[in-house]
Amino acid sequence: MVVLLPIAFIPLLGYAVAATRSAAVDPGADLPPWAPSRRLLADGFWVALAVALVTAPFAIALGPLSGLIGGVHLWRVSDANVSRFYAELAAAFILALPWGLVMLLLMPHATNRFALSGRPADLFDVPAGLRSLRCDFATWNLAAAAIVTAWALGVACIGLLCVGVVPGIFYAILVSAHATAGLHSAPSATV
Secondary structure, rough: OOOOOHHHHHHHHHHHHHHHHHHHHHOHHHHHOOOHHHHHHHHHHHOOOOOOOHHHHHHHHHHHHHHHHHHHHHOOOOOOOHHHHHHHHHHHHHHHHHHHHHHHHHHHHHHHHHHHHHHHHHHOOHHHHHHHHHHHHHHHHHHHHHHHHHHHHHHHHHOOOOOHHHHHHHHHHHHHHHHHOOOOOOOOOOO
């Protein structure tokens, strides 16, 4: 699984875009069939790039923040590697909330616009995403609640239900895609 994850991540995101598109067009329809295609790979690539760009500032901040936390010596551990691990873990937990909020603010509307239009530029149009959020806040709030709950259940599948990480993540991505399909985008500003 570890070897295939970097390769399988892109088609999985492409399938999430296809599921979003399908649910936006016909909410009562079944999931789209899994069929490898160029569009599946292209859509997955663009979404992966958008997620990487949103995640990059937080990933860059992880090292310096863990260094600051490690310098405070909150944990009295004799092993330097364990102490460094604890500092990195604390930094990751501190950054997880703002990272998750930024992802929830930007990605659902952007993914919905991209799924419907097929234009990669829609994934990177932050002002349009924020306008859509402002115009459709109540629906976004419900979608965000569904997305967060789905990811919490997906992660719980790892340890609590002993099902595994792959089915849990797949479930979370499909619920996120369906919740995202219910969002409405604000009209683009004319230039």
